[in-house]
Amino acid sequence: MGYGNIGRRHAAHIQQNEHTELVAVCDMNPVVKPVGDLPFYTDLNQMLAAEQADVLCVCTPNYLHEPHTIAGLNAKLHTVVEKPMAMSVAECDNMIAAAQTNGKIIFAVKQNRYNPPVQAVKQLIKEDGLGKLYMMQVNCFWNRGDAYYAESNWRGKKKEDGGCLFTQFSHFVDIMYYLNGKIKAVEGWIHNYAHQHNTQVEDTGSFVLKAENGCIINFNFTTCSYERNMEGSITLFGEKGTVKIGGQYLNTIEYQKLAQGELPDIQIQAKANDYGLYQGSMSNHDKLIQNVADVLLHGKPIMTSAEDGREVVRIIEQMYAGATKV
Secondary structure, eight states: OOOSHHHHHHHHHHHHOTTOOOOOEEOSOTTOOOSSSOOEESOHHHHHHHOOOSEEEEOSOGGGHHHHHHHHHHTTOEEEEOSSSOSSHHHHHHHHHHHHHHTOOEEEOOGGGGOHHHHHHHHHHHTTSSOSEEEEEEEEEOBOOHHHHHTOSSTTOTTTTOOHHHHTSHHHHHHHHHHHOOEEEEEEEEEOSSOTTTOSSOSEEEEEEEETTSOEEEEEEESBSSSSOOEEEEEEEETTEEEEEETTTTOEEEEEEESSOOOOOOBOOSOEEEOSSSEEEEOOHHHHHHHHHHHHHHOOOOSSOHHHHHHHHHHHHHHHHTEEEO
16 A cells, blocks of 8 residues: 555565555556556455455655555455554554454564664674663754655655654664663654645754663754765674664664674665655665565564554654754
8 A cells, every 4th residue: 555655665675575466556646557457446345355465565754654554454465564663652552452453463664673784783792792781872863855745745844744753764673672672761852844845843953862871861852964865873882892783774883893703894885765856774674575474374483563663653752752942
C-alpha cells in the first residue's frame, strides 16, 4: 500500500527476491502506475478483498500507518509498516492488539539496524567490549530543501508528518535505543529556523537524555545542513573503549579505541536511498524483505518487532514532551 519513493523500493526488492512475489499495488493517486501488468488499485479494501497474499507492505504517509496496518491485519495478512510505526504509542497499541487478535506479525521497518557498522558495534556491546556505557553522542545533520516539501502535501504538516523525529530521524532514535536501551528522562530544545514558510514543525533540535542504564545521551539534529546531507553519526564512550559510527548514514566505523581487539575497517560507499531530490538512510530494504521471508518461511528471529517500533515512538513522544520551543 503506497507506491511513492519508498513503496517503489519495497516493490523492487520484493520482485528481486527469489522467495517473494509482488502480486498487486495500491496507491490513492490514480496517476501512479507500477511497472508491468500488475493489478493496480486506488482503494486498499478493494485490493485486500480481491487479491490473495500473505503480507501487506504499508508505505503510506505517517498518519495513515495505523489504519492501513490494521486493515491488513484484519484481512489476515502479516504487515510490514514503514517508519515511524505510527504517530503515537496509542496508535501502536491499537496495531499490536489487531495483530494479536488476528494471529499475525507486524514487521517494523528499521533498516539501519542492518548497517554493517551498527551490527559490528551491537556485537561488541553484547560481548561487553565497551563495558559500562557512560555517554552517547548522536548527530543527524541533513538537508531538506523546498523541493522536498513541495513534492508531497503531507510533509511538514504537524498532524500528518509529526515532526523531524518521526519523519527524518526516527532511524537514529531507533539505533540509539537498539544499542543502549530505554530512556527515562529527557530535556531539549527545538526550533524551526529555515522552513517556517512551508512547514508546521521544527527543523532543528538538541536534547540531553538519561537512559535507564545510566548512560547520558546528547542527541542533535537538523535539516538545515547547507545544500546536502553532512553527517549521521553515533559515538559511544564506555569504560573499555570509544567507538564512532560515522559517515552520512551510519555507514563507517569512523573512530575506535578499544581495550581489547579491534573492529574491522568498514567503509561503505553509495549506499544511501537516493530519491532524486534528496538522500535518505542506508538502502537495506533488500535485507528487510529477506528477514520477512526468513521469519515466515523458516521461523528465524524478527529483526525489528512491533514492540521495538512502539518503543521508538514512545521515546519520540518523550523527546517532544520534554522539548522547549526556542
